[in-house]
Amino acid sequence: MKKGNTIFFKNKPRITSFAAICGSKEKEGIIGEYADITLEDDMYEESTFEKAECKMLTNAISLAIEKGSLKEKDIDVLVSGDLLNQIISASFAARDYNFPFLGVYSACSTMSESIMLSAMMVDAGYVKRAVAATGSHFASAERQYRFPLEQGTTRPPQSQWTVTGAGSCVIQSATEGIKISSATMGRVCDFGVTDVNNMGAAMAPAAADTIMQHFKDTGRDPDEYDMVLTGDLGVLGSRIVKDLCWEKGYDISDIHVDCGEIVYKVIENEFQGGSGAGCSAVVLNSYVLSKMRAGLYKRVLFAATGALLSTISSGQGESIPCISHVVELEI
Amino acid sequence: MKKGNTIFFKNKPRITSFAAICGSKEKEGIIGEYADITLEDDMYEESTFEKAECKMLTNAISLAIEKGSLKEKDIDVLVSGDLLNQIISASFAARDYNFPFLGVYSACSTMSESIMLSAMMVDAGYVKRAVAATGSHFASAERQYRFPLEQGTTRPPQSQWTVTGAGSCVIQSATEGIKISSATMGRVCDFGVTDVNNMGAAMAPAAADTIMQHFKDTGRDPDEYDMVLTGDLGVLGSRIVKDLCWEKGYDISDIHVDCGEIVYKVIENEFQGGSGAGCSAVVLNSYVLSKMRAGLYKRVLFAATGALLSTISSGQGESIPCISHVVELEI
Numbered sequence: 125m126k127k128g129n130t131i132f133f134k135n136k137p138r139i140t141s142f143a144a145i146c147g148s149k150e151k152e153g154i155i156g157e158y159a160d161i162t163l164e165d166d167m168y169e170e171s172t173f174e175k176a177e178c179k180m181l182t183n184a185i186s187l188a189i190e191k192g193s194l195k196e197k198d199i200d201v202l203v204s205g206d207l208l209n210q211i212i213s214a215s216f217a218a219r220d221y222n223f224p225f226l227g228v229y230s231a232c233s234t235m236s237e238s239i240m241l242s243a244m245m246v247d248a249g250y251v252k253r254a255v256a257a258t259g260s261h262f263a264s265a266e267r268q269y270r271f272p273l274e275q276g277t278t279r280p281p282q283s284q285w286t287v288t289g290a291g292s293c294v295i296q297s298a299t300e301g302i303k304i305s306s307a308t309m310g311r312v313c314d315f316g317v318t319d320v321n322n323m324g325a326a327m328a329p330a331a332a333d334t335i336m337q338h339f340k341d342t343g344r345d346p347d348e349y350d351m352v353l354t355g356d357l358g359v360l361g362s363r364i365v366k367d368l369c370w371e372k373g374y375d376i377s378d379i380h381v382d383c384g385e386i387v388y389k390v391i392e393n394e395f396q397g398g399s400g401a402g403c404s405a406v407v408l409n410s411y412v413l414s415k416m417r418a419g420l421y422k423r424v425l426f427a428a429t430g431a432l433l434s435t436i437s438s439g440q441g442e443s444i445p446c447i448s449h450v451v452e453l454e455i
Numbered sequence: 456m457k458k459g460n461t462i463f464f465k466n467k468p469r470i471t472s473f474a475a476i477c478g479s480k481e482k483e484g485i486i487g488e489y490a491d492i493t494l495e496d497d498m499y500e501e502s503t504f505e506k507a508e509c510k511m512l513t514n515a516i517s518l519a520i521e522k523g524s525l526k527e528k529d530i531d532v533l534v535s536g537d538l539l540n541q542i543i544s545a546s547f548a549a550r551d552y553n554f555p556f557l558g559v560y561s562a563c564s565t566m567s568e569s570i571m572l573s574a575m576m577v578d579a580g581y582v583k584r585a586v587a588a589t590g591s592h593f594a595s596a597e598r599q600y601r602f603p604l605e606q607g608t609t610r611p612p613q614s615q616w617t618v619t620g621a622g623s624c625v626i627q628s629a630t631e632g633i634k635i636s637s638a639t640m641g642r643v644c645d646f647g648v649t650d651v652n653n654m655g656a657a658m659a660p661a662a663a664d665t666i667m668q669h670f671k672d673t674g675r676d677p678d679e680y681d682m683v684l685t686g687d688l689g690v691l692g693s694r695i696v697k698d699l700c701w702e703k704g705y706d707i708s709d710i711h712v713d714c715g716e717i718v719y720k721v722i723e724n725e726f727q728g729g730s731g732a733g734c735s736a737v738v739l740n741s742y743v744l745s746k747m748r749a750g751l752y753k754r755v756l757f758a759a760t761g762a763l764l765s766t767i768s769s770g771q772g773e774s775i776p777c778i779s780h781v782v783e784l785e786i
Contacts, residue, residue: 211560212767237558309555
């Protein structure tokens with residue numbers, strides 16, 4: 125059933141197992157004790173950053189399957205994407221498995237788009253079990269989007285730090301696990317921000333748009349949620365999303381948490397906090413889902429946020445179109 | 456219902472309207488008289504190739520909506536992607552509309568993945584109307600994947616020519632239109648081809664894998680289809696896919712048509728033929744669907760094919776993982 129842009133799942137597909145891998149810098153923070161694998165060396169015994177990123181994603185997928193006491197043959201489809209050009213991490217990860225692969229791209233909101241599509245397919249009975257996954261790597265993202273690390277370019281104060289990590293979860297019809305009750309599909313919002321270092325400001329309107337659309341479609345108030353979890357708005361973007369929602373009569377200030385804001389221990393060193401597809405993927409698939417399973421949060425609105433730019437589009441003077449897909453999680 | 460990797464649609468969602476735009480070179484070929492808009496100048500009155508590509512995609516989307524006597528408000532979701540890094544053509548096209556956007560990436564099999572996901576959402580009743588769309592541009596693809604055109608690099612004989620064009624269709628539950636009966640999700644296949652100029656050879660095993668999976672899952676023989684339409688295997692790839700299927704007991708030689716093989720008038724000039732996400736998008740959404748609507752083809756198996764490489768992956772010595780998603784179309 126659909127109302128507005130929100131799809132309500134009748135058969136409440138569930139996240140039955142999840143896994144996360146994070147890098148050496150990330151393990152110092154809140155997710156360190158919740159992630160399944162934490163790297164000592166972000167090269168992960170590979171010869172390139174891109175291969176390390178792909179290995180993290182592959183291992184997160186395999187781990188999520190394994191932790192659910194499942195085998196490769198039990199999985200019907202993988203829904204995945206990542207930040208690299210032509211989503212090579214996801215495509216090369218999918219090569220290792222015998223199940224079908226649906227490639228998606230939604231920048232840093234890939235985790236919520238993957239979960240949403242997986243939940244749709246499970247809920248409709250098209251597949252029995254789907255895996256949703258994504259990840260990112262600081263070093264591969266820096267050289268693709270910004271500068272080679274070797275150049276030692278200084279970072280502006282409004283910048284964020286791409287999370288090295290990958291997260292994955294298995295979604296199926298089950299009696300136990302974290303329910304996916306509904307999903308609100310995001311629209312592309314562009315408020316004209318052209319500063320590619322200020323992603324938080326660019327993405328905040330898209331997050332606010334889908335979050336408020338969700339409240340409108342469900343007829344609920346923010347206080348009926350334990351947490352509104354945005355993806356990687358960072359410090360500034362988080363202030364903006366709270367302001368934008370407050371202006372329209374939705375006060376999320378007490379329940380809003382941003383994965384980018386909480387992922388690093390000493391946020392001052394990373395300026396605005398973490399970012400990247402791996403940011404929300406790792407925080408959700410370690411800390412947040414663990415706390416939900418333990419009963420600490422009963423209803424979480426997961427709103428990963430993505431900036432849909434490329435170096436070509438900004439080089440040609442375009443502003444940054446952004447999107448946020450929202451998934452409602454319950455126990 | 457699902458059998459193997461094939462999803463059977465109970466409510467048979469239908470393609471009710473479609474539109475295609477093609478470039479100046481493409482209009483000389485078979486699709487010239489079927490496309491809705493044919494360009495005189497591939498810059499399409501824009502300042503860059505990328506902006507021209509985006510404009511083609513936007514106009515194909517708008518045209519498909521308009522040709523179905525629909526308005527923007529009647530559309531529930533756009534499923535789209537393209538070949539450019541971070542699928543900027545699709546993201547920037549989506550910015551112009553008020554409906555939600557689901558970004559996908561499946562290289563040149565984006566058209567069939569978009570149709571498949573749209574059909575799933577319509578069939579399950581999650582959305583009423585979805586638009587599936589994709590496109591490509593020769594000049595933007597050349598400079599991203601190969602060399603700047605200004606360099607005048609010679610083309611090897613096994614190469615293909617990226618189609619300048621975009622195609623789009625509206626999918627909804629209806630009593631008229633072209634039925635989408637089933638869809639077979641593709642797996643990533645990699646037979647170790649590393650020659651980035653020989654995409655046909657790389658993609659043929661993936662096409663054969665999903666096509667044969669479809670026959671297996673449906674229990675049908677090739678002669679129950681009027682056409683098996685692959686995306687952009689080109690001359691060599693088409694021979695390989697026919698051989699691979701024949702070896703396993705499926706003779707598709709009489710009914711196989713490749714969009715890349717038929718898109719250009721004088722195929723010798725383009726060596727292996729056309730390629731790119733726009734190739735199958737334009738041929739399907741002009742020539743093939745028009746012929747189906749006229750009753751000339753009753754059952755078509757549409758198997759767009761994608762090579763999931765990037766310049767980074769091949770630069771790092773990786774082979775080319777490929778995929779093909781298959782959609783069964785009927786009248």
